[in-house]
Amino acid sequence: MTNLAHILTESARRYPDRPAFRVDDVVVTYAELDALTARAAARLRARGVLPGDRVAIALPNVLAFPVLYYGVLRAGATVVPMNPLLKARELEHHFRDSGAALALVWSTVAAEADSAAAATGTTAVVVDEETVAAVAEWPATEDVAARDDADTAVILYTSGTTGTPKGAQLTHANLRRNATTFVDMFDFGPGDVVAGCLPFFHAFGQSNALNASILAGASVSLVQRFDAAKVLQLIERHGVTVFEGVPTMYVGLLHTDLGPVDTSSLRMCVSGGAALPVEVLNGFEETFGAPILEGYGLTETSPTATFNRLGHTKPGSIGLPIDGVDMKVVDRNGAEVPSGEVGEIVIRGHNVMKGYWNRPDATAAAIVDGWFHTGDMAVRDDDGFYFVVDRKKDIIIRGGYNIYPREIEEVLYEHPAVREAAVIGVPHATHGEEVAAAITLRAGAAATPDELREYVRTRVAAYKYPRHVWLVDKLPKGSTGKILKREIDFPAEILGTSTPSGRDRGHRPSDPNGRHRHTEPAAAPTT
Known part of the structure; x- marks a missing residue:
């Protein structure tokens, strides 16, 4: 099983009738999702898309995203996910740099994409609410294109202090192993229901919410735009067991005047994308009774590199390296510093990208002797937990x-x-x-x-x-x-802003015994 798309075909074989995605009251099973991606792959091949070709996708968290994402992979092509909020000048760079011949764009970005496509020769195809229904009528192809572990599955654009966006090449092996590690670490399974709030075009949401859920046979309740009150209602209505978000989402959930909502189905939450203030972590856990496990990673590391574990956490820490990944803190000469001293985080392992697309110099500067230099400054304590203290880059x-x-x-x-x-x-x-x-x-x-x-x-x-x-x-x-x-x-x-804790807020009814019932560098706030 090399092509990342096989995580879907295998789950469809094991759990054909299990809900893969819920959009409000609409349910799409694993068998139905598998069939839709087979039809999408066939249409892409008919349009001349070949293995290794780049296909851009600029979509929010709608059902068309997983259908086209896995459809592109199934056809053997490389997915180039993009934020649907990007403007023409930004899209133009992504189209030109990646060499994408085809771009599948959400209707709201059509005008910007058309402008960018005209400048680059890319063909832009508009995707809207009716697209999935249209896909269901297309002819299908059952096969999944053969790919090697080292082949590029996804190109995700990032940047550093130079300001020039660079495409991080994440391989089929990178993303499959990152999803597998996440599933194993948190015991994801077909009984889990995941709140799909993290944008799938972002590395965090794509690996930890989309791919991990599909690999586990879990169900994802799609949220196109994060609204704290609606998400709390969704948790109650769908029986969400896992919430994944960025710190601003946790702040929003803490400060929502909604009255009693039963979020006792929540068994765990994960946070990433930015540092989670300890005050917010404590306030959320006191209010909802579900632990937040903070992690750390970068686009170039697929993205997960560290996480706190259930029963083994330290507030304010980004946790411990995930299985199969080495991490250390080094000085400017590359020598590891003692525990408690500040240095730069460097990472080595199965999660490190193949390299930057068509940027060998940038790749050589970032990956030295197999170690990816993050530019993030941290300390490691005597127990092996890492604490980020500053950013070497200006991000x-x-x-x-x-x-x-x-x-x-x-x-x-x-x-x-x-x-x-x-x-x-x-x-x-x-x-x-x-x-x-x-x-x-x-x-x-x-x-x-x-x-x-x-x-x-x-x-x-x-x-x-x-x-x-x-x-x-x-x-x-x-x-x-x-x-x-x-x-x-x-x-x-x-200046002088502070982070609210919201720890005096309450959303959960109490159980008969007087206890509260249990309720991780875009979706994230966009305005």
């Missing part, structure tokens, strides 16, 4: 989504009035971090913060544009002329 993590300052700065520099710009992250009570921009103007030019904010907002995805923009006479610089972001003075009104 801003807003609501679990990575935002790369250089990308936003490039947009600002396109404005005729902007002389210099520095984009940085500032603390935010619910999103973790918010995007902020300090800007100097060209001599004689005029522009207001509102104008500059709007300029960026129309050119990047909704979660990326800077909510805080202010003008300064000059930006602090070092001896080489590099802007020193750490020395930028912030307006007082954007």
Whole structure:
């Protein structure tokens, strides 16, 4: 079993009548999902898609996502998942860089995708609410294309301080092993019901929610857009046993005025995508009675690298390395540092990507002697638990989504009035971090913060544009002329935020004995 699509065909053989996905009251069984992906694969082949070709998918968490995702894999092609909130300039880079000949895009992104496709020669096909019904009428092919473990299954775009998005090549073996490890670690099974809130186009949701659930034969209740009140009702209605989310989701669940909701079906929750404040973790567990297990990973590590385990956790920690993965903390020379000292996290194992697509230099810089250098600074305690303390890179993590300052700065520099710009992250009570921009103007030019904010907002995805923009006479610089972001003075009104705990909130009825019934660098908040 090499092609990642076999995790679906095998579960369909074992659990044909088990619900694979629920969308409100609509249920799609494993047998039905398997048949739909077979028809999607046949249509792709008829369009000339060959093994190894790249097919872009820009879809939210709708039923069409798993149908087309596994359909592309089944045809032997490589999936290039994209956020459906991306704008034309962002899609154009992804299309051109990946060489995708075909893009399957949600109806809301059709205009942006058409513009990008016209510039790259990519064929954009619009997907909407009626697509799955249409797929059911297409001819089917029962076979699954043969692929090798080392073949690229998915290209997920990420970036670093250079601001140039790079495609991380995740192989069939990377993703299958990552899903298998997650299933084994948390004893996932066909009796589990998973809340599908994490966006599947993101590495976290794709591996830990989509692939892991399909591998286990579990049922996924799809949530296209996260709404805390609706999710709590969904947990009660569908008997959700596993909730996977980013910290902002847990904050939202804690602060929802909904009245009593029975979430006693929850047996565990996992958090990733950004650091989970200990106060939020404690407040959630006190309120809902279900443990939150925090983990850590990156797109380049498929993504899971560490997790806390049931009965073996430390608040504030990202946990222990998963099975088959080695991790250590090193100094700038690559030497491992003693427990308790800060260094950079490096990772080696089955989860490390094949490399960046068509970027051998970037691959060589990131993977040294088999160790992937994360750029994240951490300490390891005497028990082997890891604690992230800072980020070596300038990445801003807003609501679990990575935002790369250089990308936003490039947009600002396109404005005729902007002389210099520095984009940085500032603390935010619910999103973790918010995007902020300090800007100097060209001599004689005029522009207001509102104008500059709007300029960026129309050119990047909704979660990326800077909510805080202010003008300064000059930006602090070092001896080489590099802007020193750490020395930028912030307006007082954007500092001093705190993270709410919500621990005094209650959603669960008590059982007859007076106890509460049990209730892891996008979906995550998009505005």
